[in-house]
Amino acid sequence: MATRGERRPAAAxxxxxxxxxxVVWYGKGLTGESRYDAYVVHARAAHPDREPMGRDAYWRDYAKWQDANPQGRCC
Amino acid sequence: MADTTTTDPQLPPTAATERSSKRWTPLKIILWAAIAVIGGVGWTMLAIVRGETVNAIWFVFAAVATYLIFYRFYSKYIQDKITRPDDTRATPAEYLANGRDYVATDRRVLFGHHFAAIAGAGPLVGPVLAAQMGYLPGTIWIIVGVVLAGAVQDYLVLFFSMRRGGRSLGQMARDEFGKVGGAAAILATLLIMIIITAILALVVVNALGESPWGVFSVAMTIPIALFMGVYLRWIRPGRILEVSVIGFILLMAAIVGGGMVAETAWGAELFSLDRVTIAWGIVIYGFVAAVLPVWILLTPRDYLSTFMKIGVIVALAVAIVFVQPQIAVPAFSDFAFGDTGPVWAGSLFPFLFVTIACGALSGFHALISSGTTPKMVEKEKQTRLIGYGGMLMESFVAIMALVAAISIDQGIYYAMNSSAAATQGTPEGAAQFVMSLGLAGVNVTPEQLAQAAAMVGEESIISRTGGAPTLAFGLADILQQWIGGSAMMAFWYHFAIMFEALFILTAVDAGTRVARFMLQDSLGNIWPKFKDTGWTLGAWICTAIMVAAWGAVLLMGVTDPLGGINTLFPLFGIANQLLAAIALAVVMTIVARRRTFGQLWIVALPLAFVTVVTVTASLFKIFSPVPQVGYWANHVAFRDALAAGEESFGTATSVQAMEAVVRNTFVQGTLSIIFVTLALVVIGYAIVAAARAFRGKDVVDHEDERHESRIFAPAGFLPTPEERELEKRWAEVPDEHKPTRTGH
Known part of the structure; x- marks a missing residue:
C-alpha cells in the first residue's frame, strides 16, 4: 500500500x-493483477473452511467467468 | 473528533464528517481565486483576444481551471442535493463481495480503471472532425458540455447503479419504465452499439488503407496478444504487470519493424492493402475474436491498450505544455456559418454537438458506469471522484486531441479530411480542391502534401478521413518537437495510429460480445434455448448476426461514393447522444421518484439540451432538402437521376456507384428514423414518470436494501484531516476485529 503523510528526511x-x-502497487491494481490477492483475502474470510484456489486455477476460473459476462469498452 | 455511528462498537466510525472542508481559510480563498483568474485569462485569450495565433497553453489553462472549479463546487452541490451519499452504508463491493467482479477497489486505482474503460477513440476523433468549424465552438462545447452534462450523467448513472447492486442501464430502464419502455431502451442500445462498432471500425480501416507500415504493426498486435495470453495461461499465470511490460516492448518493436518492412519491396507488396480488403479482414477478425475465449486475444490486448492509452495521453499532455504549439486556425472558420463543410456536412447547430460526442457527453459511458465500475466502488462518496472526475479526464483528452488537430497546417488538415471524391486522392487534386475552398491564410501545394506524407513514412496522406490519421499527424508533430526531432516523426505517427487501432479493435471485439449476449437474451424470450449462453451454436449464430450487422454498415462506409466518414459520422454522434438522452431520462426518473424536485433541473437541463440536439439533427438528416445533409434528399436525388437514365451524378461516376448511394442513404435514413423514434419513446416514458412522481407523494426507489458498512476509506484523491485521523484509527484496529476489506 502506498501511504501518504510522513515526510521524515529519508535516504534517497x-x-x-x-x-x-x-508504482508497482498502482500498476497491479490498474491491470487487475491484485484481483487475485483480493480474492484470497475474501475467500479466507467468507469460506474459512476451504482453501482458496491457487493463482493458476483462479485466473482460469476468472477467464471463464469473463467469457460469460462480457464488458463493453467505450468508444 | 469527526464521528458518525457504527454498529460495531469495536470498530472506528465508517464515515467521516467533513468539518475542515467547510472552513474557508485565507489560503483556500486565495487558491480558488487564483484558479478562477487563471481560467478567466485562458478563456479571454481563446475567446476574446484571439491574436494572429493562439498559444496552445491557453487551452490547457481554460480547461483545467474550469474542471477544477466545477468539480469542487458543482459536483459537490450535486452530491449535497441529489445523490446524498452515505458512507455508513455498504457498497455492493462490500455486501456482495465475491472476489470476482464485486471487489472493493482503492479509489485511485478505480479512477484509473474507470478512465481506461470510458476513454477510447471517440474523444480523439470527434474533436479532430469538429476542427473544421474553427477551434472555439469545439472548445466551448467540450468544456462546458462536460461539466454540465457529460460528467453529470456519468456520476449519476454510476451512483444510482451502485445503489442498485450494479444493475445495468437496461435493467434500470425496465425498473423505471416497465416492459415496453425498458424494451425500447434495450433495443436502442443494441442498435446504437452496432452503429458505433461499425464506425469505429471504419476509422481503423481508413487509417490503415494503403499503409503497409500501419497494417504490419497493427497486424503484429495479434501474435503479441496471443503470446501474452499463452504466457498468462501457462507460463506465469496472473503476472499481468510483467507481461504487459513485455507486450509493450514487443509493440514498440512492431512499430519500428513496420517501418523497415514497409521499405522492402516484398513488405510494401504484401501489406499495402486496399480499404475493402482491410474491412473484410476486420469483419472476419471481429467474428473470430468474439467467439474465442477472452483470455486468448481480448484480455491481453486490453492490457496493452490500457498501457498505451495512459502512456500516450500523459506524453501528449507533457508535450503540449513543453512545446506550446502556436495555433493558426481561426476561432470560427467559414464553415461554422454554413452547412456544407468538406469534412462533414451540416450546420454548427446541431451537428457540432453530435460530432463531438465523447469528451463532452457520451451515452456509451452510461453502459460502463452501470457495468464494471459500480461493483468495485469502495465507499459511496467516492463516486463523485470516479464518475464526475473520470469524465473530466476524458474531456481533457478531447481538448488535447483538438489542440493536436488544430496545430497542424490548415492545408494539410483539409487535404487529409476531405473525401477522395473531392480530392481525387492525388496531391495535385487535393491542393487544387483545398485552394478552391478559398480559406483565408490557407496555402498548400502538391509538393508540400507529398513531403508531409514522406515525413510520416506514408505513400500518401490525401483523404485519410476518419480523424485518426489527422490526430496521429498532429500528435507526431508535437511529440517530435519534444523528443527526437523530425527523424522521429514517422515513428510517432505510427505510434499514434497503433494506439488508436488497439483500442478500437478492443472496442469492436468487446462490443460484438456484449451485443451478442443482448441478442441472445432477447431471442431467448422467443426461443428459450438462446438464453443459454454456453450453447456454442447459439453463440455462433448470434455473433454472426451482430458481425454481419456492423460489417454491412462498415462495408457500406468503405465503398460509399460520397466518402463514408462524412456521411456516417453524424449517425455515430446522433446514436451516442441518443443513448445519453436515454441514460439521462432514466436518471431523471430516479431523481424525480426520490422526490428531489428542487434540483431536478440538474438532470433536466442536459436532458432537454441533448434531446433538442439529437432530435433536430435527426430531423435534418431525415428531412433536410440539402443533399449533403439530408439522407432522404440525397436518396431521392440519386434515384431520380437513375430513373432519368443518367450515368453519373454528383461525386458518383458510375451507375453502380449511384445505386450504392441510393442503397446507403436508404439504410442511413431508416436508421435515423428508428433511433429517434426509440429515444423519443424512452424520453416520453421518463417525462410521464417524472410528472406522475410530482403529483404523487410517495418516494419510489428501486434501490437495494441498506447494509451497514464495516470498512472505511477516504472519498477524494487526498484524504482530508478528518479522514486521515480515521484511517489511523482503522489501522490500529487489531486484525481479529478487522472486517475483511477485500480491496486491491
Missing part, C-alpha cells in the same frame, strides 16, 4: 524504493 534510496513500490 528508501524514497526511490517507496516510489517504485507505489
Amino acid at each position: 534510496g528508501a524514497l526511490l524504493a517507496r516510489a517504485w513500490r507505489a
Whole structure:
C-alpha cells in the first residue's frame, strides 16, 4: 500500500524504493493483477473452511467467468 | 473528533464528517481565486483576444481551471442535493463481495480503471472532425458540455447503479419504465452499439488503407496478444504487470519493424492493402475474436491498450505544455456559418454537438458506469471522484486531441479530411480542391502534401478521413518537437495510429460480445434455448448476426461514393447522444421518484439540451432538402437521376456507384428514423414518470436494501484531516476485529 503523510528526511534510496513500490502497487491494481490477492483475502474470510484456489486455477476460473459476462469498452 | 455511528462498537466510525472542508481559510480563498483568474485569462485569450495565433497553453489553462472549479463546487452541490451519499452504508463491493467482479477497489486505482474503460477513440476523433468549424465552438462545447452534462450523467448513472447492486442501464430502464419502455431502451442500445462498432471500425480501416507500415504493426498486435495470453495461461499465470511490460516492448518493436518492412519491396507488396480488403479482414477478425475465449486475444490486448492509452495521453499532455504549439486556425472558420463543410456536412447547430460526442457527453459511458465500475466502488462518496472526475479526464483528452488537430497546417488538415471524391486522392487534386475552398491564410501545394506524407513514412496522406490519421499527424508533430526531432516523426505517427487501432479493435471485439449476449437474451424470450449462453451454436449464430450487422454498415462506409466518414459520422454522434438522452431520462426518473424536485433541473437541463440536439439533427438528416445533409434528399436525388437514365451524378461516376448511394442513404435514413423514434419513446416514458412522481407523494426507489458498512476509506484523491485521523484509527484496529476489506 502506498501511504501518504510522513515526510521524515529519508535516504534517497528508501524514497526511490517507496516510489517504485507505489508504482508497482498502482500498476497491479490498474491491470487487475491484485484481483487475485483480493480474492484470497475474501475467500479466507467468507469460506474459512476451504482453501482458496491457487493463482493458476483462479485466473482460469476468472477467464471463464469473463467469457460469460462480457464488458463493453467505450468508444 | 469527526464521528458518525457504527454498529460495531469495536470498530472506528465508517464515515467521516467533513468539518475542515467547510472552513474557508485565507489560503483556500486565495487558491480558488487564483484558479478562477487563471481560467478567466485562458478563456479571454481563446475567446476574446484571439491574436494572429493562439498559444496552445491557453487551452490547457481554460480547461483545467474550469474542471477544477466545477468539480469542487458543482459536483459537490450535486452530491449535497441529489445523490446524498452515505458512507455508513455498504457498497455492493462490500455486501456482495465475491472476489470476482464485486471487489472493493482503492479509489485511485478505480479512477484509473474507470478512465481506461470510458476513454477510447471517440474523444480523439470527434474533436479532430469538429476542427473544421474553427477551434472555439469545439472548445466551448467540450468544456462546458462536460461539466454540465457529460460528467453529470456519468456520476449519476454510476451512483444510482451502485445503489442498485450494479444493475445495468437496461435493467434500470425496465425498473423505471416497465416492459415496453425498458424494451425500447434495450433495443436502442443494441442498435446504437452496432452503429458505433461499425464506425469505429471504419476509422481503423481508413487509417490503415494503403499503409503497409500501419497494417504490419497493427497486424503484429495479434501474435503479441496471443503470446501474452499463452504466457498468462501457462507460463506465469496472473503476472499481468510483467507481461504487459513485455507486450509493450514487443509493440514498440512492431512499430519500428513496420517501418523497415514497409521499405522492402516484398513488405510494401504484401501489406499495402486496399480499404475493402482491410474491412473484410476486420469483419472476419471481429467474428473470430468474439467467439474465442477472452483470455486468448481480448484480455491481453486490453492490457496493452490500457498501457498505451495512459502512456500516450500523459506524453501528449507533457508535450503540449513543453512545446506550446502556436495555433493558426481561426476561432470560427467559414464553415461554422454554413452547412456544407468538406469534412462533414451540416450546420454548427446541431451537428457540432453530435460530432463531438465523447469528451463532452457520451451515452456509451452510461453502459460502463452501470457495468464494471459500480461493483468495485469502495465507499459511496467516492463516486463523485470516479464518475464526475473520470469524465473530466476524458474531456481533457478531447481538448488535447483538438489542440493536436488544430496545430497542424490548415492545408494539410483539409487535404487529409476531405473525401477522395473531392480530392481525387492525388496531391495535385487535393491542393487544387483545398485552394478552391478559398480559406483565408490557407496555402498548400502538391509538393508540400507529398513531403508531409514522406515525413510520416506514408505513400500518401490525401483523404485519410476518419480523424485518426489527422490526430496521429498532429500528435507526431508535437511529440517530435519534444523528443527526437523530425527523424522521429514517422515513428510517432505510427505510434499514434497503433494506439488508436488497439483500442478500437478492443472496442469492436468487446462490443460484438456484449451485443451478442443482448441478442441472445432477447431471442431467448422467443426461443428459450438462446438464453443459454454456453450453447456454442447459439453463440455462433448470434455473433454472426451482430458481425454481419456492423460489417454491412462498415462495408457500406468503405465503398460509399460520397466518402463514408462524412456521411456516417453524424449517425455515430446522433446514436451516442441518443443513448445519453436515454441514460439521462432514466436518471431523471430516479431523481424525480426520490422526490428531489428542487434540483431536478440538474438532470433536466442536459436532458432537454441533448434531446433538442439529437432530435433536430435527426430531423435534418431525415428531412433536410440539402443533399449533403439530408439522407432522404440525397436518396431521392440519386434515384431520380437513375430513373432519368443518367450515368453519373454528383461525386458518383458510375451507375453502380449511384445505386450504392441510393442503397446507403436508404439504410442511413431508416436508421435515423428508428433511433429517434426509440429515444423519443424512452424520453416520453421518463417525462410521464417524472410528472406522475410530482403529483404523487410517495418516494419510489428501486434501490437495494441498506447494509451497514464495516470498512472505511477516504472519498477524494487526498484524504482530508478528518479522514486521515480515521484511517489511523482503522489501522490500529487489531486484525481479529478487522472486517475483511477485500480491496486491491
